[in-house]
Amino acid sequence: MLPVDGIPTPEDIMAKMPPPERLARGPVVMVECFQQIPCDPCTHACPRQAILPMKDINEIPRVDYEKCNGCGQCISVCPGLALFVVDLTYSEEEALVKLPYEFLPLPAEGQVVAGLNRAGEEVCPARVVKVVATEKMDKTAVIWLAVPKNMAMEVRHLKVKPRGTTVICRCEDVTLEEIEHLIKVEGVRTLEEIKRLKRCGMGPCQGRTCLPLIAREIYRLCGTEPDSLAWPTYRPPVIPLKLGVLAGGGSDDAQA
Amino acid sequence: MKREVRFAEIAVVGGGPAGLCAALEAARAGARVVLLDRQDHLGGQLIKQTHRFFGSKSHRASQRGFKIAEALTREVASHPAVEVHTGATVFGFYEDGVLGVEQKGRVFYLKPARVIVATGAAERTLAFPNNDLPGIYGAGAVQTLVNVYGILPGRRVLMVGAGNIGVIVSYQLLQAGMEVAAIVEAAPVIGAYWVHAAKVRRAGVPIYTSHTIKEAYGKREVEGAVIWQLDGDGKPIPGTEKDLAVDTICLSVGLSPLIELLAQAGCRLAYVPELGGHVPLRDENLQTTVPGVYVAGDAAGVEEASAAMMEGALAGLHAAYSLGYGQQDYEARRAAIREQLEALRSGPVGEKIRRGLSKAIIQL
C-alpha cells in the first residue's frame, strides 16, 4: 500500500486506467498520481489540453482521453515522474510503454534492459525502442520500451544491466566495444588495420585467440565472409623466446 | 655469431597421433627421423583421452586414447631410426628451409630434407560479457587439468558446445565428480555422436540445442552464467534467459588448425570452414604446395584422432618414399592406409569432412 511501502495497490491502478475502448485505439497517457499535492505543470504541458486545467493546485490531474494522442510530451514535465504513455496496439505481441528516466548512462536504442514493476521487481526483459532526451526536457529522458503485451500495465521502470566486459584480445586487453567502435564508427574493415590500430594479433599469442573472433565481428557487422578477409602474416617465433636464449647464453632462469 | 645448422632426413613437428604415426611409418620404411614435440611427453591430445575410441577394430578402435599414446610412444622410443626431442618447440620455418627449435632454454637449427608438420589445432574461444573471469576454460585445458593432473577446476560446470569434445569432456567431468549444470549448443542439433550424447543425458545432464551463453557473471570469479535460446537465424530470443549457478564455464566451440609454420614455409592456404579454418592445400599424399613439406592431422583439417593417425602414416610413408626408401612395399602399404582412411570418412558423419577435403586436396 502506497502510504506504507510506496507501492500502489491493484485498486489504485484500476482507478487510473484509461477506458478500455480508448486503450484499444492506441497510445494514451496514464496518470499515476494518487495524492493531492500542490502541483500543476502537467496541465500546462499538453499541446492538446488533454490534461484538464485545475481549479485548485492541489487537485489530482484529470484527463480528457479523447483529446490525448499519446505523444508523451507531458512525461518529462511531471516532477513526480507519474505520467506514462501506454500503447497496447504497438505490435502483435508487444506493447509500448513510454516512461521517464533520470539515470545515467541512458540505455541505447536497441538495447535490452530489465523491465521493473511498481515494486521494483524485474518482471521481463524490455527492448529500448527510442530514447528521447532533448535539451528542453532538461535531463528527464523519455524511454520507449517494447514489452510483452501482458506487461504493459506492469512495467513502470527499467534497469540498465551493466554490460560485462567482453574481451576479444587477451594479450593486449582489447574489448568487443573497442572493436565494434572501429568497425561501426571508424569504418575499419580489415584485420590488418584493426591489428595496427589496436595491436590485436601483435601480442605473444600472435592472434590465435582474437583473429577468429574479430573476423566473426566483421562478418556480423559488415557481412564480409572470413575467406575474403586478408589474414595477417604468421611471423616467427610462434612462441615468445628470450633474447638471452636466442643469443646462446641463456637467461637468468635457464628453463626460459 | 655463426650457428651450426644440423641436417636431417625427415623432421616431424608434433608428437601427437599424426606425428607419432608419421615418424613410425617413415622409420619403418628405412628413413631417419627427428621427432620434435613441445611437451615433455609424446602423445599430444591422446594422453588425456580416457574414453574408448571409435574406428576400425583392426586399427586400435575400442582402445582408450591414452593407451594408444602409450603404445605408439613405446614403438617410437624403441625404434632406432627415430630421434625423439621432447620439450622442443619449433618456433619458425625459415626461407632457407631451416627450422628454429627451442629446447629447454637452448636453441638449435635444423635443416631437414623433408618436414611433416603435425602441429594439431588450437581451441577457439567465444565473445560474451565477462569472458575474462577466472573459471572460464577451454575444454582441452579442463581435460588436461582433470585427466592429466587430477585437478578439478570447480564443482559445477556449464559446457558450451555439444560437439564430440564438449560432450565427451562433460562425461569425463561427471566421472571426475563434477556436476554438469547443462550443455548448450548454438546449432539446432547435437554435433557429437548420439551415443555420447545419450550417455551424458541419462546421467542427468540437460542438453540445450539452439542455445548459447549470454553472459557470465561473478565478482572475482565465475558465480554463474546466463544462457538463452537462438532463433532460426541464430539470433538470441530475449525472454528465454536461464540463469545457471556454476563456478566453471567450459568452452568447446571448435578448433582452428595450427598452420603458422606452414604459412611461414610459404605453403598456399585456403579457408575451408568444414576443416576448421585456414588449411594448407595439399595432394593425396599430404604434400603441400612447397615441395618436401607435408601436413597431417588436425593441422591439415580438424578431424578425429583415428584419421589423424592414418594421415600421419600416409605423409610419413610418402616422405620416406620420396627420399628413396621403402620402394618395394610402397604401393601396397599406401593402398592399405588409404583404404582405412577412406573407411573412416565414408559414412554420413564423414560428409562434412569429405566436402572440406574436396576444397583442400589438389593435384600438384
Added chain:
Amino acid sequence: MHRHEVIIIGGGVTGCAIAYNLAARGLRDVAVLERYYLASGATGRCGAGFRHQWGTKTNCLLAKHAIAKLETLAEELDYPGGIDLKQKGYLILAYTPRMVEQFKKNLALQQSLGIDARWLTPEEAKEIVPVLNTEGLLGATYCPKDGHANPFKVTDAYARAAKRLGVKIHTYTEVLDIKVEGSLKTVLTNRGTFQAPVVVNAAGGHAATIGRMVGVDLPIKPERHQILVTEPVEPLLDPMVISFYHHLYCQQTPHGSFVMGLGDPNEPKEYNERSSWQFLVQMAGKIVRLLPPLKNLRVVRQWAGVYDMSPDAQPILCEAPEVPGFFVAAGFSGHGFMIAPMTGQLMAELILGQPTSLPVDMFHLSRFSRGELLIEPSVV
C-alpha cells in the same frame, strides 16, 4: 574510368603526406593508389625513429623541420588518439677514433643549425641509459629532441585528414601499367583505370618498377632490413640507442615493447620481405652484449621490410625531366618515415609550382648522372 588532377602511387606515409599537403593547399582532386592496405609496405615495417643528428646541412634541416611538424601533427591533422610520440632522445654510440672525429664534426654542424645535440662521455651515456654496457665505448652523441612515433598512426592521420578534404584513397589497388599520351597519364590497375595529368611515384621499394612503366630509369634498389619486437615491460630505456659500429638500433616504445633492427651490409639487393633465423641470432647476440638486462626479454615477433636504396642513400625528389608531370618521391633509403612531413610539403609545393620552403635541387634525379652524390656520413 576515374579522372583526377593528381594520382599518387603508394599509400605509405610519403604518399599520404603528399596527398594531404596537396589538398590542404587547395588541390583536392587527388587519388592515392595503394596495392595493399595503407602503410603495408616499408612505412608499417620501419623502426619508427626520427632524429636531428645528421652529418649534412641538408639532412639536418630537413629533419629539424619534419620533427617540428611531427610534434604537433596530431593537432594539425585532428587525430585525437595521437601518434604515440615519444621524444626521449637518440644516443649514438662511438667505438672508434674515426667515429669520434666524425661525430664531433657532425655535432658542430648540428649546433650551428640550432639543434640541441651534445657529446657525452661513456659515464654520462650510462647515466641516460643505465642498462648500457659501456665496454669499448669511447663516447656518444645525444639529442634529447630525437624520438619515435607510430608509423601506422601517422599514415592513418594523414590519410583521414586528406579524405576529409576530398582526397580519394583506393586500397587493394595495384598499378599494372602506365600509358603516357601527351600530358595525360593513364594508370591501369586491377581495379579499373585512372587518368591524370600528374602522377607521383611514392612506391618505395617498387619505385623503380613504377618508373620503368613510363620509361624513367630510377637507380633505386630494394634491400631487405629485419627487425624484431619483444613483449612489453616497464620503462627501461629512454632514448633510441644507435650503434653504427654494430649496425643496430634499439628503442622501447610507449607500449613498453622493445623494437630493434640490424643492417646487414651483405644483404642482396632484391625484394624480399621474409624473415631469417640468422637475423634473430645476430640481433640477440649483439643486443644482449650491448644492453645485458634485455637477455630476459622475450621476442614475440620478427619481420622484414624493404628499404628503397638510392646510390647515395638520399631521396630523389623531383619531376622526371623526360616525362613532364611524372614526379618522384622515392629512394628514401631507410629514413622516409622521419622526413615524411617535409616530403609531403615539398612535393606539394613542387607539383603546384610554388617556391619550395627548403631547397630541393640537390635531391634531383640528375645528380647521379652528374656524379654529384650527396654523401651522408651518418647512416646505419
